[in-house]
Amino acid sequence: SSPEPQLMVTRVDFLKSKNTRLHHTDAYDNQSLVARRGQGFEMKLFFNKQPSASDKVKLQFSIGDKPMKTQGTLISLNPRSGKDCDGWRATITTSSSKECLVAVTSSPNAIVGKYSLKVVTGSNSYKPENDAVYLLFNPWCQEDTVFMAGDAEKNEYVLNDMGYIYVGSADYIRGRPWNFGQFEELILDSCMYLLDQSKLKPNARRDPVLVSRAMSALVNANDDRGVLMGNWSGVYTGGTSPLVWIGSVAILQQYYKTKQPVCYGQCWVFSGVLTTVMRCLGIPARSVSNFDSAHDTQEDLRVDIFLNENREPLSNLTLDSIWNFHVWNDAWMKRPDLPAGFDGWQAIDSTPQEQSQGVFQCGPSPLKAVLEGHVYVNFDSKFVYAEVNADKVYWKVNNVNGQNKYTKLAVVTNAAGKHISTKAVGQNRREDITVQYKYPEGSLQERRSMQTATSFLSGSGSGTRYASAIVPRARMREDVSPSPRDHDEEPPKPEVQLEITSKNPLYPGNPIDLDIIAKTFAPKSQTINLSASCQLQSYIGQIKANIGCIKETIKLESKSEAQIPLKIAADKYMGMLASVGDEDLIKVTVIAEIEGTDKKFIKDMSLTFQYPSITVEMPATAKVDEEFSCAFVFKNTLSMALRDCKLCVEGLGMFKMTSFDEGDIEPGRIIKSKIICTPKRAGEKKIVATLASIQVKGISVEKIITITE
Numbered sequence: 249s250s251p252e253p254q255l256m257v258t259r260v261d262f263l264k265s266k267n268t269r270l271h272h273t274d275a276y277d278n279q280s281l282v283a284r285r286g287q288g289f290e291m292k293l294f295f296n297k298q299p300s301a302s303d304k305v306k307l308q309f310s311i312g313d314k315p316m317k318t319q320g321t322l323i324s325l326n327p328r329s330g331k332d333c334d335g336w337r338a339t340i341t342t343s344s345s346k347e348c349l350v351a352v353t354s355s356p357n358a359i360v361g362k363y364s365l366k367v368v369t370g371s372n373s374y375k376p377e378n379d380a381v382y383l384l385f386n387p388w389c390q391e392d393t394v395f396m397a398g399d400a401e402k403n404e405y406v407l408n409d410m411g412y413i414y415v416g417s418a419d420y421i422r423g424r425p426w427n428f429g430q431f432e433e434l435i436l437d438s439c440m441y442l443l444d445q446s447k448l449k450p451n452a453r454r455d456p457v458l459v460s461r462a463m464s465a466l467v468n469a470n471d472d473r474g475v476l477m478g479n480w481s482g483v484y485t486g487g488t489s490p491l492v493w494i495g496s497v498a499i500l501q502q503y504y505k506t507k508q509p510v511c512y513g514q515c516w517v518f519s520g521v522l523t524t525v526m527r528c529l530g531i532p533a534r535s536v537s538n539f540d541s542a543h544d545t546q547e548d549l550r551v552d553i554f555l556n557e558n559r560e561p562l563s564n565l566t567l568d569s570i571w572n573f574h575v576w577n578d579a580w581m582k583r584p585d586l587p588a589g590f591d592g593w594q595a596i597d598s599t600p601q602e603q604s605q606g607v608f609q610c611g612p613s614p615l616k617a618v619l620e621g622h623v624y625v626n627f628d629s630k631f632v633y634a635e636v637n638a639d640k641v642y643w644k645v646n647n648v649n650g651q652n653k654y655t656k657l658a659v660v661t662n663a664a665g666k667h668i669s670t671k672a673v674g675q676n677r678r679e680d681i682t683v684q685y686k687y688p689e690g691s692l693q694e695r696r697s698m699q700t701a702t703s704f705l706s707g708s709g710s711g712t713r714y715a716s717a718i719v720p721r722a723r724m725r726e727d728v729s730p731s732p733r734d735h736d737e738e739p740p741k742p743e744v745q746l747e748i749t750s751k752n753p754l755y756p757g758n759p760i761d762l763d764i765i766a767k768t769f770a771p772k773s774q775t776i777n778l779s780a781s782c783q784l785q786s787y788i789g790q791i792k793a794n795i796g797c798i799k800e801t802i803k804l805e806s807k808s809e810a811q812i813p814l815k816i817a818a819d820k821y822m823g824m825l826a827s828v829g830d831e832d833l834i835k836v837t838v839i840a841e842i843e844g845t846d847k848k849f850i851k852d853m854s855l856t857f858q859y860p861s862i863t864v865e866m867p868a869t870a871k872v873d874e875e876f877s878c879a880f881v882f883k884n885t886l887s888m889a890l891r892d893c894k895l896c897v898e899g900l901g902m903f904k905m906t907s908f909d910e911g912d913i914e915p916g917r918i919i920k921s922k923i924i925c926t927p928k929r930a931g932e933k934k935i936v937a938t939l940a941s942i943q944v945k946g947i948s949v950e951k952i953i954t955i956t957e
Contacts, residue, residue: 253296255303257367257374261292262381272388272407275431275929280378282436284386284530286356290341290349293367298345304328306368307338307352309381311361312450320359321450325352334358356391358383359453360529362440382436385456385530393582394456396532404673405532405580409900410934411523413516414669414678415787415946417572417833417854418539421667423678425936425950426520426535427495427900430528435497438504439528442466442475456531456581457612460596461627463529464577465609467522467598469509472607475499475521476513478600480788487511491831491945494898494936496524498905514787518598519575532580534670536595536681541574542638542664543601543788549638549705551664554645555657559779559839560794562645569789570640570664572833572854574599576610576632578670583614586625590614593684595632604628615684621700633701636665636685642839642850657839658848662689743770746838746851753858754834756825756944757887760795760816760855764838766802767809775803775843780814784824785835785854792832795820801843822888825943832945833857859944860885862895862937864951872957875926880937882920882947884913890941895921899935901955902927913941927955 262281267289268274273282283289299305307325315322317334325331325338327350335355342349364379387396387406396402409430412423429435443453446462453459466474476499479490490512493499499510499521513521519535526533542551554565576597583590594612604610604627613632617625623633640663644655665686672679687694747765754760764780781797796816804810814836825832834855841848866878880897884890893910897903903925910919927933933955938948 252300254372255299255305255369256296256372257293257369258296259294260365260367260374260376261294262376262378263290263292266290271386272402273384275407275409276382276436277431277433278382278436280380280382282382282384283354284384284388285354285358285360286386286389286392288351288353290351292347292349294347295369296346299343299348299369304368304370307350308366308368309336309363310366311359311363319450320454323354323363354383356386356389357393357454359450360385360459361443361453382440387530387532387580393584394531394580395582396580398673400674402532404671405534406527406530409527411535411671412676412678413520413535413575414537415516415573415575415831416539416856417787418666419853420856421537421539421669421678422856423671423676424516424946425494425934425948426516427497427898427934427936428520428524428527429495429497429900430524432497432501432900434501434504435524435528438500439525441504441507442525443529445472445474456579457583457585457594459529460526460531460579460581460594460612461609463522463525464596464598464611465607467518467525468513468600468608470600470608473507473509475503475510476518477509477511478514478518479512480514480786480790482786484512489940489945490514490517491940492894492896492907492938493517493520494896494905494938494948495900496521497898497900500524515571515573515599516575519577522577522596522598526577526579534578535575536578537573537575537667537669538636538664538685539573539666539669540664541571541635543569543571543574543635549634549702551638551640552643553640554643554654555839556645558781558797558799559644559837560781560797561783561791561837563791565645570638571788572785573787574635578615579612581612583612586614590616590625592616597628597632602631604631618685619687619697621697621702621704623701623704630705634664636668637662637698637701638664640664658850660850742849743774743847744768744776744840744842744849746840746849748836748838748851748853750855754855755859755886756857757818757822759818760814760821760834762814762836762855764812764814765809766804766812766840768804769807771806773803773805775801777801777841777843778812778838779841780812780836780838782814782816783835783837784821784832787831787833791835793821793824795824795834818887822943857944859947862939862947862949864935864937864949866935866951866953869954869956870927872927872930872955875924877922877924878935879920879922880949881918882910882913882939883918884915886944887915888943889914890944893919893939893941895919895937895939897921897923897935897937899925899933899953901929901931901933902935910939927953930955930957 276282309323327338330339338352363381367374385394386392416422469477551568554562578593593615596611600608613629617629623630640660642657668682745767751761779799784792837852870876890913895908898905908921936950
């Protein structure tokens, strides 16, 4: 009789639709199986004959260039014995004559990335045509360090592919719609490419701490030809203005196709892309905006602002900056590398600002460490702490015999870290998460946290924070150490309160029309020297122009108030607006000095420009694979022409980012652009449009459409 033929595999079915549904990966636009670690998936093996008891069957999952069992990069599983290999196992669940169903469960600590499968039967091996299995972090698995309990939270922080990034200023916060698009075509592959670029050793790819730190470095192009090139100059030739992007998809797709950094990003773009990368890899993440964010404080928790005789800020002396807003990310994970108590949200930041261990990367820094003032905790907690806790110190600079003389005007404690914001879980609104970063101002816990932080910052006790506020840093002597303010007094109500109110919303081309209100609570009358100045500023606090100032002396009777108007004609700032390619705002600083005393009170406020809106005309519902048309209408209601306008639109799952050059739009002119789209997936979808011109930036609109099967 002829010898029995050898056992061979003829086909493997990855049961993609069933597995991806169970693994919450069915949204990925990818031909291969996408699974999450620590959770079982099933595969069907088809054989050329019925396996006998002596036939050997092995499943080999390999990852990386040189797969080795000792490195955990070659996993060899015997489904007949069900034996464990590096925390993985395979078992046969059912078998009939020539086929069997195998359940494979990977380790909850498995290396994350793109594996390929080979099935070995005796001396034969079979490689499926599409042999790839992508293995991701698993927030649904309790043994995974990224485990997150609530379903609503996972739906938001892992599965939501749309959201908002909050921008503007502490006084005027607005949500910028952002399409994260972590499931779109090529996004998963671009994340795998980033993992390869990261030079992380295979073992490090098990750990969300090291992966998130590496991704914070790779989303900027500064050290490693990463995804995005930062540009804050206002000149964006040879690239896309940061204000034009609507989401991360076009950026990551371009990066993956060209393998070159994409031009250009600013902080919200870096953050939006990092949220996409984290969610795509399965690490829960959110974009977080910090208003009045302190930068370059050189570790003394202080931002120095120098003013001239007119009390206008001097840009050439001010090295530190307070950004009107800065956007970074929080990623969710346990921290087995740290002492207990630091699990949960971790701040990571991919905007290139300061090097950490020689590379532009930041985090993960536990929010609990920032909250309690444990600034020594890995990674970069000191930097994040300063961003949300620094003081502002105002200095008067007088020129005396050719030498600058510095006099301290005032200290505004805790000027940084206002309205820390992210999108709320399951709702299209802003959630204020400041309490996760810092205790309420003036509370006992806040003082304790501050003492903890300052004791680590300069190594000489809690006095140094206040000591450094006595002399500007550029002129500091080593031996200055006054006593810190008494920690147990409640701060008294200030004698003078300043308010700045805006009469009308500020549209470009309209005059700036403000009222300054000074109230006194003092028992006797006072003479107050009041100065107010206005600057045109970029969002990172750079002064573009001083556009006006007033100085007045007012006499206030006891417990009364006075109102001083501040009016600035539009032509004072309009010329400047056109020369700046950035989201600009007007910064107003008011200083009240009480005559006969050295008491001074300071108030500042940012005014952001309001713009006419875009309207979207389209049906409320549409069907999968049936086309519908969508029109974008914009009327220029401003008193000036908008030069060189560009309209960008995107609809995830419907059409790729598309842009229209609209040229110049004169006052009163209406433009209308139309797109025909064919939805590919059912569900609630969003169409987002932005319009940018030389003078006006960042007009955006979004509209929801329900797509049915």
